[in-house]
Amino acid sequence: MKKETVDVLVIGAGPAGTVAASIINKAGYKVKIVEKMKFPRFVIGESLLPRCMEALEEAGFLDAVKEKGFQEKFGAKFVKNGKVCDYFFADQFTKGWSWTWQVPRGEFDKTLADTVEKMGVPVSYETTVTGIVFNGSDSVTTVEDIDGNKTEIAARFIVDGSGYGRVIPRLFNLDKPSNLAPRKALFTHTVDLKRSMDDEPNRITIIVHQKGIWIWVIPFSNGNTSLGFVGDPEFFKDLEGTPEEQLRALIATEPYLSERMENVEMIFEPRVLESWSATTEKFYGEGFVLTGNVTEFLDPVFSSGVTLATVSSQLAAHLVIRKLKGEDFDWHTSYTEPMMQGVNTFRSYVMAWYEGTLDTIFFADKQNLEIKDMICSVLAGYVWDLENPYVKNHATALTKLARMIEIEKTLSV
Ligand SMILES: Cc1cc2nc3c(=O)[nH]c(=O)nc-3n(C[C@H](O)[C@H](O)[C@H](O)COP(=O)(O)OP(=O)(O)OC[C@H]3O[C@@H](n4cnc5c(N)ncnc54)[C@H](O)[C@@H]3O)c2cc1C
Numbered sequence: 001m002k003k004e005t006v007d008v009l010v011i012g013a014g015p016a017g018t019v020a021a022s023i024i025n026k027a028g029y030k031v032k033i034v035e036k037m038k039f040p041r042f043v044i045g046e047s048l049l050p051r052c053m054e055a056l057e058e059a060g061f062l063d064a065v066k067e068k069g070f071q072e073k074f075g076a077k078f079v080k081n082g083k084v085c086d087y088f089f090a091d092q093f094t095k096g097w098s099w100t101w102q103v104p105r106g107e108f109d110k111t112l113a114d115t116v117e118k119m120g121v122p123v124s125y126e127t128t129v130t131g132i133v134f135n136g137s138d139s140v141t142t143v144e145d146i147d148g149n150k151t152e153i154a155a156r157f158i159v160d161g162s163g164y165g166r167v168i169p170r171l172f173n174l175d176k177p178s179n180l181a182p183r184k185a186l187f188t189h190t191v192d193l194k195r196s197m198d199d200e201p202n203r204i205t206i207i208v209h210q211k212g213i214w215i216w217v218i219p220f221s222n223g224n225t226s227l228g229f230v231g232d233p234e235f236f237k238d239l240e241g242t243p244e245e246q247l248r249a250l251i252a253t254e255p256y257l258s259e260r261m262e263n264v265e266m267i268f269e270p271r272v273l274e275s276w277s278a279t280t281e282k283f284y285g286e287g288f289v290l291t292g293n294v295t296e297f298l299d300p301v302f303s304s305g306v307t308l309a310t311v312s313s314q315l316a317a318h319l320v321i322r323k324l325k326g327e328d329f330d331w332h333t334s335y336t337e338p339m340m341q342g343v344n345t346f347r348s349y350v351m352a353w354y355e356g357t358l359d360t361i362f363f364a365d366k367q368n369l370e371i372k373d374m375i376c377s378v379l380a381g382y383v384w385d386l387e388n389p390y391v392k393n394h395a396t397a398l399t400k401l402a403r404m405i406e407i408e409k410t411l412s413v
Helices: 015-026 052-059 062-067 105-118 167-171 243-252 305-324 331-355 357-362 369-379 394-412
Strands: 002-011 031-034 071-073 075-080 083-088 100-102 127-135 138-145 150-160 175-177 184-191 203-210 213-219 224-231 271-274 278-280 288-290
Touching: 002 015, 002 138, 002 305, 015 031, 015 052, 015 105, 015 150, 015 305, 031 127, 052 062, 052 105, 052 305, 062 105, 075 357, 083 369, 127 150, 127 167, 150 167, 150 305, 167 288, 184 243, 224 243, 288 305, 305 331, 331 357, 331 369, 331 394, 357 394
Parallel strands: 002 031, 002 150, 075 203, 150 288
Antiparallel strands: 071 100, 075 083, 127 138, 138 150, 175 278, 184 224, 184 271, 203 213, 213 224
8 A cells, every 4th residue: 555644634625625735835844635526526605705815815825716707796685575785895894805706616626726736735636535543643544546546644633624525523423413403405507698687796695585595696707607595495395396497496486586597597407405514523633623614514694614614724724833833732722712703603693594583684674884884794704803792792682683673663663
């Protein structure tokens, strides 16, 4: 069997893996990425948040991504029964990036992986991790390529950025169920010739279709638009026919989309994803750290996935560097706690979304603009800014605000 030695082995060449690999490589360590698929590969998660730009910038990826001419994104638009609530990141309370991109992920992830390779990090594609043996913080990982050739990779540390693959949680039984209800999505990419009817392409549109069921509309710069229905699996269960017939039937029932998307060309047979929320017993252990989706993935509604993936990897990379230098620190307070601050803020917003609390706030007749800017910061991914009362008090602030809006509505009748 072939043998290799590196300082840090990174599992997965998605945004989590490539951001971590780049930052650790820049600090002078020998890093290698192993990736199960051949790139470009399809993965869902196309609408980014401004906060991820900070991580992409530190990883040295921004120039390469800019060159690709992806659709710039300046905000998020929510629509319900013809009412519109627009958030523009430039208005946000927290000082930070006011824009980001909407990207077909196959192309975006390949750009990051090609860039990290140019920086000197080898990426072995079509190579799957099949086993890991730890000896203290040192480890030996067995990987297998598409031809069945096995290699043993000795590493001083492992970053697991394997996304939905959840390599370390699965190998070491660390997976834990999420506290969020299971949900399902049916989605495709469309050739969106009538785009200008409803949307400017420069932001995501999220349509409340009915209680608990929503639609994402994510325009790309190539004229195509990603479209997906999301919600309780029960909602989808009576749909008949092929996935394409099912999606067309749903589109026909949504007034905001029916004319624009009638007979639209679907670039691929609509796909289904379900029960994606997952978490794990721990985010780190002796000799490894989990980053990105492997830690905890909540829900797609606020496009938090890539931001949590890149920000967790940015933080983890700095901690791995400190560890390799022989520093002693507490991983729980340095990594798990700050990551959970962000995850739990998004969790409160996801729960408020499905409970309808955010509908009350987003579609209120009178908007308090100061509060709107604070909520805008969360929608931009700035979920670590404890100066923002709508981050600091995420668990209660939305319910209180919705209650006030309801009381004012009752008094004004
Ligand atoms: C319906 C839906 C819609 C979403 N929409 C959005 C959105 O609009 N915006 C957003 O930010 N997020 C969204 N997400 C979330 C997004 O998909 C993820 O959060 C994001 O891709 C996580 O990035 P990552 O780098 O952690 O993992 P990934 O992007 O999944 O990358 C992990 C990589 O690891 C590789 N891998 C897996 N197993 C192995 C193995 N054994 N050996 C080697 N390599 C392996 C995989 O092939 C993959 O390339 C959505 C999710 C869902 C379910």
